[in-house]
Amino acid sequence: MLSEKLPLKLLAMTSTILIKNGVVIDTEPEPVVLGRVDVRVDGSRITEVGPGLPAEPGAEVIDATGALVLPGFVDTHRHTWQAGIRAVAPDIDFRGYMRRIITELAPNHRPRDLYAGNLAGALECLDSGVTTLLDWSHAQFSPEHTGEAVRALRASGIRAVFGYCYGGEPGGLAAETRRVRETHFGAPGLVTMALAALGPEIVGEERALEEWRLAAELGLPVTAHLGGHGSESAARGLAFLEENGLLATPTTFVHALYYTDEQLKRIAATGATASVSPVDEMNLGIGYPTTGRLRAAGIPTGLSADTVVCSPGDMFSQMRTAHLLERGRPDGAGLGFTTRDALRMATFEGAQVVGLGEVVGSLRPGKQADLQLLRTDRLGMASAHDPIAAVVLNADTGCVDTVMVGGRVVKRGGQLLHHDLPVVLAALAETAEAVVVM
Template identity: 35%
Template sequence: MTKTLIKGGQILSMDDGLGSFTGDVLIEDDRIAALGPQIEAEDAEVIDADGRIVLPGFVNAHLHTWQGAIRAIAADWPSGGYFKHVHAGISPHYTPEDTYIGTLVGALSQIEAGTTTLFDWCHNNATPAHTDAAIDALEEAGLRAVFGHGTVKPEPKPGEPHFSTIPHPVAEIDRLRKGRLHDDAALVTLAACILGPDYSGIEVCRHDFRMARDYDLLSSSHIWGLNRLVADGYMTIAREGLLGPDHNIVHANYIGDEELRVILDHGATVTSTPPVELGPHPVEPLVSRILRMGGRPSIGPDTEVDLTGGMLDTMRASLMGARLYNTKHADGLLAEEDVKERKVGVPTARVTEPPVASIEALKWATIDNARALRLDHRIGSLTPGKQADLLIIGRHSLAMMGTVDPAQTVVHFAQNADIDLVMIAGQIRKSGGRVHGVDMTRIAQEQAASAKRLFAAYPISI
């Protein structure tokens, strides 16, 4: 048995029973053995965390990791550009090798940014070879991942059926579930990313929801609430007994409160991606709506073609959205003596009660995201018996000097470079500012070659 003792850190356990305190974490093999103000373990390797922050690894609840090799192309596109240029334009030219390198770059960058568990929502797997390439990359990267087997959505050629009428391929789910992703205790496990009631009719929904349940898999669907193929969406899915805690909804910005309440009452989880949603969809993200209903949201970045996929930035955007829509204000007028440079009568709104707390964003990015992936019994908090997935964040940079409250420090000040250590299942995957076991020269060459070929096949003016 190998033992590691992390000494003297400011611990944010994300476990309501343990709370936050200064102390030690004992790790035995791949599990957390104990937490306390002072732990003695003479035979353990000691990591000095004095003055540093120790917390669970971030859980990224929604990322299309295959896009990791074609970043920073879509930030200035209007609504619809992503579907036109990425899905209809670039995606059909992806080879399995492109899927592999994009996923590898994306997965390794997640580790660098403190993510220890990733929901890889893969919907660019036109063939089994594409699927296997994505899984190869996740396993090579060494992070914990839920591989979400999705389907491509091509424009049909004459005589071909529309993708919305095609049930999820059971043969592929069967192959993966009985093959390389059969073990639910492994680092990489399986989920079914199905079309759902926005992108398929009720017959396909019935097939897909039942298929996922038959294989005891989490299912997940993209939902907006616009142009729906099942007119009342999850109201029908719930009535037919298909909706439950084994389902995850992503986005859903335009659904009504009644439908959202039904979703939450049935135990399904909702993942909001405010960094992306607030661009082409400047409406209230579901983070704040779920909070008002007494639920717990989960969060993710969604796509890296237009923004970074790191959870630090995702937390900040999500918290800002929640505060904007979920904080009580006093609407009124600025008095002249309050702001001398302005005229009396300028309308304003002032926050009069404490906003959504910073530590809430940390909960979304750890234990709440773990719950959305049905993994909260294994990860998401520093709880004895759970997997040793954790971060140590330093305060030695100029950006971090002088920070006081640890939760506020992580959410509002920390950068990727401040993440001193990333541990996954008891194995150190990042330390000294570098992700371990990465051949940067080889990866950079393969990424550049992939991007060059893809953009030659589908030129984009940036």
């Protein structure tokens, strides 16, 4: 049983782990219930998935009886630094969000507030089964802010893509982005870098041209809010990107709500990806999520919590909302969308969106061992006939028993292992008091 486990310290340090007796769900190429099979982890990688795997001498065994074993979730777009201003603006629209959060509250964040928010936000992800995060970080007001944001991601133990959005004085984008890459991302590790571009629909074409060309020069993917500001803006921005050949650089379209089907096919032809934030897109009045249309066009599409100022921060809520809204489209247009589609978006497809489809997102042997165990010994999960449906429709953060990133156990028995949570929460409370001005 899950409660009868080996010591946490041993599990956290072991180089070989065998997960036995769980019901295993894989997600590549499509979600499938493999049944009661075992998963072997050697070092940082999954090496074998199958029935009755023997425990090698010295291996630690996790008895997953009463649990579902599946890949960790992937959040494809999250403003992680906003953990200290959770629920500060639950009922405003997008313009109100820009005014209250970006104009008023963001500049109040000191470098240490970026650290507190990013650390707490990343640990919140791990606690809820999110093992990979695209941190869309647009509170980069100084080199110190950037350093603390990256330091917090590394300290958390999560796998992350740091989406750097330059926030300094005009004219400094290229030099500072190069400095960030050279200073913080010179060696391989769990945290890598992307360029979080403001793009042609927010800051105009001259800045956007510099952003994409710089990303191409530095070999960085681009993540940008594109297509969420109305049909004319979406068409004009897409035409600009196409005319300048900018979509040769891997690009993720965030909030791609207002493109026609023909425009989506053009985007798909470039190899671009998309990120959907189903709760925020509805709550902020940005638009109705285009989940099914994006995927029908052949665009790999992931899910995103976006911001906890007005959205839940867990992937269970995002999967449920995406499933509900897609199936609720007028005239039954989305009834082909299934719980399996929602889970794929939250795992393997999300990994493709952030450029890590060959690294994480499924249990394929050779991939990094980023996975989670969900408890089923509770009334809300008991006797589920379809384990995938149970993950999407019934599970919540309280079901997340064990989480592993790169073969390292970061949560066990429902508890995060490597951080003093009272200290983390105290720092976040200090940030919340310091930055919120009524």
